[in-house]
Structures are given as C-alpha cells and as structure tokens.
Amino acid sequence: SAVVFPNKISTEQQSLTLVKRLLAVAVSCITYLRGIFPESAYGTRYLDDLCVKILREDKNCPGSTQLVKWMLGCYDALQRKYLRMVVLAVYTHPDDPQTITECYHFKFKYTPNGPVLNFSSKDRQSDSPISCADTKKASILLIRKIYVLMQNLGPLPSNVCLTMKLFYYDEVTPPEYQPPGFKEGECEGMIFEGEPMYLNMGEVPTPFHMLKVKITTDKQRMENCDESILKQREPDLPLPVLMVAGDEAEESQHVKVRAQICTVEGNH
Template identity: 55%
Template structure:
C-alpha cells in the first residue's frame, strides 16, 4: 500500500497523498458514514484498510472521493492545509485536521567513505515506521471513540498558505468559502495529536478533536504525555500553529 522507499520529491508526494486518502477513508468507514460498497480492501501488514472508491450508487462517498482528488491537485502545487469537520446541526462535533508543510530543499547528511562523498536523505525505514504508526493510532482511536449523533454532515475545508497560493485558485470540486474562519464546536472538545510523518520533502501532521464524552473508552497510550489538550474557547482556529 505504501511506497517502500522515499528518496525523491515525487515519491514523497505519492506517500502523503496515500496517507491522506487512507486517513480520510478510515474516518468515514470507522464512523459508519457510507455503505460497505463504497470501499475497497487493502492490507498494510496485518492491518485491514478500507479505502474509498468511486461508488456511483452512493453520491456522498463519490463527493468525498472528488474532494480528495481536489486535495491531490493542491498538494502537487504545494498550496494546502486542510481540515475535515463532522458537523451536527450548525456546530462541529468532530474535527480531523491534516497539516502539510513543504521543504524547498531535501535535508541531507554527508558521509565520507573511501575518499568518496556519499549523500543520503531521510531514512526510508523511519518514514515507513512513522506512516504505519500514524495509521495504526488513527484506526485504534476510531475503534474506541463513542458514537456520533445520528444527523451529521461531513465537510472538507481547505486553508491555504496565502503567500504561495494564487488568490483565484480553487482545487477541483471546491468553491470559495465566505463563512468565518473559526469553527464553533459542540460540547466539551478534546484535541489529540495523532502523529506526524516527515519525508524530508514534506511534513504531515494529523490532529483529531472530538467531544470529551466520546473519549471514555480511549486508552491512555493514545493521549499525548501531557494529556489531551482541552480547547477552552468555542472558536476553533484551524490555522493554529502546532508545536514542533
């Protein structure tokens, strides 16, 4: 499912696109948003992955696939930062944030051996392990979260780095959002940092925010060492800077 080697920018783009698609598919499948027919099955080691596919019998899942493809377009152009809110009525009940950073130059390590200078990039094994750990933690969290309200809506909002994104750019399947930037959260929100993957070309971070009462069955190992970050204010700023 995941590339075994990441040594070029093209391979890095392919990896983060796969991680995004698998993560969004995981959320929609484990939260019961679409029927089984909307998913294909792939395996990552012993982990069974359900991947969204173009299911013409389910317009909702078909729309999500189009949104993911639009995200791919923005990723290839190095434009985007995204979030996937699950809304109940007019407020957000669960939020999935995918943050991407781009590096202009590949960090390198110089090794001198037999008078020859060898250049190596980020260890592919480390990237692979980080990717697997991120997906496993996300799946484990989804398995243990409490149920969502019956009437929910999934939306995808993209937030851009304004200094590199043309003002008139809209990814395929998206339109300009005229609503306020802050998202109003329903209930008592708890934010969890699921992990990050750095390829040397890209840095991808994933954060999940959900209502505190859904966390009763979540193991403490999933929660960061300092405990879950409780968001005291009702306005959630999706462009909030995370600690490195």
Template identity: 60%
Template sequence: MATAQRSHTGKKQKPAKESLLFPPKIATEQQSLVLVKRLLAVSVSCITYLRGLFPESSYGTRYLDDLCLKILREDKSCLGSLQIVKWIQGCFDALEKSYLQMAVLAIYTNPKEPQRVTELYQFKFKYTKDGPQMDILSVGGSPQMRVSSDEVKKGSILLIRKLYLLLQHLGPLPNDVTLTMKLFYYNDVTPDDYQPPGFKEDSSPESLLFDGDPVNLKVGSIATGFHLLKVRVTTESKRMRELGNSLVQENGPTEISHQGLDCVEEEEGCNTRV
C-alpha cells in the same frame, strides 16, 4: 448521513499478495508526494469507515502489514462517498502545486449551522528541502532525526496504526451527521482565483464553533525531507474511552478559530475554501 460506529479490529486474513500502498523508496520529491497523497487518502478513508459514515460497498480493501484497510472508492450508489473522493482529488491538486497548507474534515449535526462542529480532523502540510526527517508523537517540542526511506515508511505505518487505534476507541457519533471539508492555503504562492476540483470559495469563512466539550488529540506527524504532514483530531470529551495520555492535549477553547485549528504556526497566511 446516518452513522453507526464500526468495531472492526483491523486484522486481516493473510492474502496471497500484499497490496502496495506506499512507494518502495522515498528519495525524490515525486516519491514523497505519492506517499503524502496516499497517507491522506488512507487516513480519510479510515475516518469515514471506522466512524460508520458510508456503506461497505463504498470501500475497497488494501493491506498494510497486519491491518486490513478500507479505502474509499467511487461508489455511484452513494453520493456522499463520491463527494469525499472528489474532495480528496481536489487536495491532491493543491498538494501537487504546493499550495495546500491544511485540510480540515469537519462533522456537524445541524445542516443549518455547518460552522458548529461535533468532530473534526486536521491534516496540515509543509513543503521542505531539509533532507529526510521524522517526528512521530513528539512530546514537549519537535525533536527531529535524520532517517532512511525505510524509517519514513515505518513512521507512515505507525501513523496509520495510531489513527486506527484512536478511532476504535472513540464513542459513536450522533445518528445523523453531515461532513464538510475546508482547505487552507499558503497565500504567498496560491493565486487568488485558485479553486481545486470539488471546492469553491467559502462565502462565510467564519470561525468554527465546537458543539460540546472538545478534546484535542495529536495523532502524529511524518516528514520526508520534501513534505511534512501533521494529523490532529478534535472530538467531544464524552466520546473518549481509555486512551494513552500521550494522545491527549489540553482542552481547546469552545471557539476554534483559524489559529485554534493550527492553521498558522508561523507567519504564512492562509485562505479558506470549501
């Protein structure tokens, strides 16, 4: 897929009516699931749009405060965008079943070496019952505080804003890149034969190798009391422009194994499927 860096500011012209992206209240598991699914869809859409991966026709427009968001839609004239939409729907299926531990959207340049990536985006999920909590860009630990539905929504908007800010400050990708998505599951609850729509068993679940000097960036995390979502980005250091130090983590190893991808923080196992 040929790419061209987008330089949109994300500002909107005030519409007559704002589009509702997130549920007005987040007090039940179903409302939390809706929020997490939309955060994932919006994030992946932002990534593909601001990294210039698909044409304008592949996106619809939604508004979030003063941000004009481009959301992927089923564009039959662009097979790549259709595939991404199928991947997102597959993630939804795994989220609904509480199977999905992490989704990794990886970008690589050599079709013969899909394990050698040049940029990747991690979306890690946990399923909790601890009541509404939020942790946005925590530094030196994981402090949490009890919050209301409004605060969870504000945190979700902040997460999208920070992702937008990061993407707008990254240098362009190579001219020709290819996307892949890998899913990791909680082994203790996921059936061995489970395959979400749009995915198949990974025939070569080898470690990903980063092509270049990687920089790991933490975008943030959001917890609703039912779900926890963390967003991380790894990119080539030469694509970095002026970013706040709070976004930058220590450089990761050249080889990004499952654990290097933040797949296992505790004792849960995970399978890989693409």
C-alpha cells in the same frame, strides 16, 4: 490488492505519491470506522501487514463519490505546494456547517527537498536524513493510532454531514486559485458542540514533505478510551470556539488563511 508504500522514497514524486496515499488511508479509515459511509463505499488495501479500507466512488452512495472528488482537489493543491491544512469536519445540522461535533486536521509542510506529512505538535529537529524505513514506521504508527482511537471513541449522532475546508500558504498560492470541487469560503472559526478534546495523532516525515494529523472530538466520546492511547492536549483557545485558522501562532503569523468549503451528507 494494491499496497500503499512505494519501494523507495528518493524523489519528490515518490514522496508526493506516498503523502497522497496516506491522506487517503487516514480519511478512509476515519470515515469507515465512524460509520459515515456504507461498506460498499470502500475497497481493501494493505499498509505493510495492516489491512485498511480505502474510500472509492460508489454510485449508490453520492456522499462517498463527493468526498473522493474533494480528495482529488486536495491532491491538486498538494502537488502545487499550495496546501497548508485540510480540515474535515462532522456536523449534525444540515443548515449549520459551522457548528461541528468532530473534526480532523491534516497539516502539510514542504521541506527544501520535498513534501512531508506531519502528525505531531513539534517539528522534527534533526540533521540526519530521513530513511524510507523511518517514513514507513511513522506511517504505520500513525494509521494504527487512528484505528485504535476510532475503534474506542463513542459513536457519532445517527445523521451527520461532512464539510471540508482547505487552507493554503497564501504567499505562494495565486488569489484566484480554486482546486477542482471547491469554492471560495470564509475562514471564521467553527463552534464546537459539547466539550472538545484535542488529540495529536502524530507525524510522518519524508525527505520532501511532513504531515501532521490532529483530531478534535467530544470529551464524552472519550469515556471508553484508555488515556494512555493518546496524549491529550490542552486547548489553545477558550471553549467552545475552534479557530482552525490560527491554532498554532507560529504558523499563522505570516499566513493569511483562505478557506474553501463543500458539503456532503453522510450515509448511515
């Protein structure tokens, strides 16, 4: 089976390829272990010695096909350096996608040399060049942390839907830009059902990109989790409203956020 890592990350294109693959692995891992799509919607790949499931188009599972198309839209915005954040959210009422029960944030930064996939709360402050080994180590750590968390979280409700919002760096993104599969959306906050728990999963740097991943889940689903698994973070805003557009003031000061949304029902 295909592997995730390129042999080296010395060009922007190699870095972009890795960041796309990491996003695919993370989204696939989350949806697989949360039971959102059936086994038939996944293939198998290897991240070093770690066997991972990768979402694929499955004619018997329209939801997985839709999510794959969303991912291609993310890739389009990523390679243009427009994409700032992807929010994948789980909700339980088909007519109310703004009230969510779990969500996953993927933040992207583009370094002067290229793109980075960033998973931590603080920027890496270092003048030393980032080696392929550093990137590989951070990537494996990130995916392992997601795996451990997903395997220990309490289950989602039996019938859930997914929504995806994309946020851009508006100073470089044309106002009329729409990636394939998305439409213009509102950037209001989401209402969280229950008591949200905010979890920083980590950060993956390359010489060209940075990726950060954060997860928000219901505190009750954390009952079986060892607190040492992940550092818990206090919410930035009063509960239970999650303003995904401005969760980090230093990022949102100069960025007018635009969101785009599509909806798909999960299959249990």
